[in-house]
Amino acid sequence: MDHELAALLDGIGPHLRRIRQDRGLTLADLATATGLSVSTLSRLESGHRRPTLDLLLPLARTHRMALDHLIGAPPTGDPRAHLTPHRTDPRTGNPSVVVPLTTYPGRLQVFKQILGPTATPPELVTHPGHAWFHVLSGTVRLLLGPRTLLLHPGDTADFNTEEPHWFGPADTHPAEILHLYGPHGDRPTPPQNQS
Structure with missing residues (x-):
């Protein structure tokens, strides 16, 4: 695994914690909203649990965020927004x-x-x-x-x-x-x- 990818993966947990705290949610609040356990969320935020799609998708849905924004991924591809009236x-x-x-x-x-x-x-x-x-x-x-x-x-x-x-x-x-x-x-x- 290259250094850039490793740094991105290491940063997902703290990024998820910041999102939760910015929204004024406790781990218990988030557990209720996502159906994930408090311990799973805590391990995910601390980096002791690897982020997988089955964990990230409920978080993205609850926070109403695209996955790339949820994990703090660097921008890729076409930067133009595709506007939908x-x-x-x-x-x-x-x-x-x-x-x-x-x-x-x-x-x-x-x-x-x-x-x-x-x-x-x-x-x-x-x-x-x-x-x-x-x-x-x-x-x-x-x-x-x-x-x-x-x-x-x-x-x-x-x-x-x-x-x-x-x-x-x-x-x-x-x-x-x-x-x-x-x-x-x-x-x-x-x-x-x-x-």
């Missing part, structure tokens, strides 16, 4: 297309969102977290509590999502935004005009 059901009244621009689940994610005009009245929502978006084109109407704000290309919104809010195009033309999501929502579910 997600469309909303037009019957929802909030037509939107969301294009993930990053491919590293579990961390900060960036999306391009195309907000389509809607014929239905806006419905303000609240949820834990924080929203950040930057307007690329068009005009976005942001309802934030009792306030109505119009954002134009180059404008950025940054607000606490526990305040009632809604955003969408300000007129009959689509608007495009860059939208950030943190570890508690790596993609909008379902993607729509509201965060």
